[in-house]
Amino acid sequence: MVLQDLGRRINAAVTDLGRAPTLDEKAFDGMLKEISNALVEADVNVKLVANLRKTIKNTVKFHELPPHANKKRLIQKAVFDALVDIVNPHQNAYQAKKGKSNVIMFVGLQGAGKTTTCTKLARWYQARGFKTCLVCADTFRAGAFDQLKQNATKAKIPYYGSLTQTDPVVVARDGVEKFKKEKFEIIIVDTSGRHHQEDALFAEMVEIQSAVQPHQTVMVLDASIGQAAEAQSRAFKETADFGAIIITKTDGAAAGGGAISAVAATHTPIVFIGTGEHLLDLEKFNPESFVSKLLGMGDMQGLVEHVQSLKLDQKETMKNVAEGKFTVRNMKEQIENISRMGPLSKLGGMVPGLSGLMQGMDDEEGGMKLKRMVFICDSMTNKELDSDGKIFVQEPTRMVRVARGSGTSVREVEELLSQQGMMAQMAKRMKGMAGAQGKGGNPM
Numbered sequence: 249m250v251l252q253d254l255g256r257r258i259n260a261a262v263t264d265l266g267r268a269p270t271l272d273e274k275a276f277d278g279m280l281k282e283i284s285n286a287l288v289e290a291d292v293n294v295k296l297v298a299n300l301r302k303t304i305k306n307t308v309k310f311h312e313l314p315p316h317a318n319k320k321r322l323i324q325k326a327v328f329d330a331l332v333d334i335v336n337p338h339q340n341a342y343q344a345k346k347g348k349s350n351v352i353m354f355v356g357l358q359g360a361g362k363t364t365t366c367t368k369l370a371r372w373y374q375a376r377g378f379k380t381c382l383v384c385a386d387t388f389r390a391g392a393f394d395q396l397k398q399n400a401t402k403a404k405i406p407y408y409g410s411l412t413q414t415d416p417v418v419v420a421r422d423g424v425e426k427f428k429k430e431k432f433e434i435i436i437v438d439t440s441g442r443h444h445q446e447d448a449l450f451a452e453m454v455e456i457q458s459a460v461q462p463h464q465t466v467m468v469l470d471a472s473i474g475q476a477a478e479a480q481s482r483a484f485k486e487t488a489d490f491g492a493i494i495i496t497k498t499d500g501a502a503a504g505g506g507a508i509s510a511v512a513a514t515h516t517p518i519v520f521i522g523t524g525e526h527l528l529d530l531e532k533f534n535p536e537s538f539v540s541k542l543l544g545m546g547d548m549q550g551l552v553e554h555v556q557s558l559k560l561d562q563k564e565t566m567k568n569v570a571e572g573k574f575t576v577r578n579m580k581e582q583i584e585n586i587s588r589m590g591p592l593s594k595l596g597g598m599v600p601g602l603s604g605l606m607q608g609m610d611d612e613e614g615g616m617k618l619k620r621m622v623f624i625c626d627s628m629t630n631k632e633l634d635s636d637g638k639i640f641v642q643e644p645t646r647m648v649r650v651a652r653g654s655g656t657s658v659r660e661v662e663e664l665l666s667q668q669g670m671m672a673q674m675a676k677r678m679k680g681m682a683g684a685q686g687k688g689g690n691p692m
């Protein structure tokens with residue numbers, strides 16, 4: 249997707265700065281210009297980009313930096329923070345509560361991905377132990393109820409809809425009432441978004457909203473909408489006052505920056521992003537993780553969350569991560585899980601360093617690469633596996649032995665250890681951040 253190119257360009261701009269013969273104000277300004285261009289080309293709102301540039305300049309205060317300051321590190325951090333700020337609404341989204349009926353209503357234009365995303369979200373909650381159901385209030389599109397029925401049946405989620413009732417307000421109200429009586433905890437209401445005239449669309453939305461009284465209204469935005477995202481989300485916000493955004497089709501060729509800027513325009517948190525057509529292609533959105541992934545720094549939190557949702561046995565790794573540790577054995581477990589979790593193209597970005605390593609590889613090549621990594625781990629002793637990896641640096645002959653035993657090269661062993669090292673650093677950082685979590689971008 250184009251956002252990956254954006255990440256690559258921003259990264260390259262920062263890296264080039266580190267390589268410049270003299271890191272002076274001119275080089276710093278050049279980097280800012282390149283980052284700004286990349287963002288504008290990715291459809292991020294021009295005003296936001298100008299602000300970001302100003303913020304980075306004001307944070308770094310280049311001419312006031314002491315001569316021995318680690319300029320590159322400071323600049324890198326300022327860039328990271330400014331990017332996070334663009335997608336951080338500084339507002340928390342609604343948190344669904346267990347033991348009560350939480351009604352979530354979807355709004356958005358037809359084709360944005362509402363029906364698909366409703367089922368994905370229902371599955372997400374179901375996997376987390378909520379009693380979940382779907383209501384189809386799209387009475388316009390002939391195939392809408394069928395589509396929802398099919399998706400819901402596949403995901404084993406109870407649903408409600410009507411082939412005869414033409415008033416979406418009645419269907420929505422009846423469905424929500426029925427499921428509330430049956431003590432469902434998550435009731436997701438899909439709406440149509442079909443009206444071409446905004447007035448009629450918004451009038452219907454408001455009627456459904458007052459009939460079902462949702463705890464959370466979610467606007468679904470197609471990533472490919474570009475600069476129009478801002479006007480559209482403002483219009484929806486004024487009428488439906490949604491409290492959260494889900495951006496779909498982030499796997500497509502769209503620049504995506506427009507949709508992402510909508511968060512700043514409406515001060516509304518993005519709660520999830522859709523990353524494909526499959527039921528599992530829904531990722532929880534977190535500003536730090538998103539930027540981290542965008543810049544190829546991995547997304548430890550996202551990975552942990554994804555693994556949890558798949559209910560794999562991760563106790564040992566979780567315990568270590570909670571303690572700020574990440575051993576070679578933990579790395580091996582992650583690689584094995586990733587192989588099981590498939591499609592690699594989706595997961596590579598979550599593991600620090602992996603997206604870079606897998607760059608340009610298709611899923612098959614990537615799969616082979618992961619297999620070789622597991623062979624490497626299989627040739628290690630228990631002592632090595634349970635170490636933090638430094639043992640290999642202290643005694644490099646170990647790497648030669650492992651490479652020989654696994655039929656790989658020393659370079660591959662080094663690569664694996666350097667990734668594990670990055671994960672270990674991130675685990676350490678996460679432990680440090682544990683107290684500061686939940687500041688924004690929370691799930692519903």
Ligand code: GDP
Nearest residue numbers: 358359360361362363364496497522523524525
């Ligand atoms: P609705 O009219 O808003 O209910 O939209 P649909 O749910 O019917 O989706 C429209 C099309 O977008 C369908 O073909 C979906 O499969 C597709 N779609 C939805 N979300 C995603 C996504 O995250 N990635 C991709 N690639 N396609 C998606």
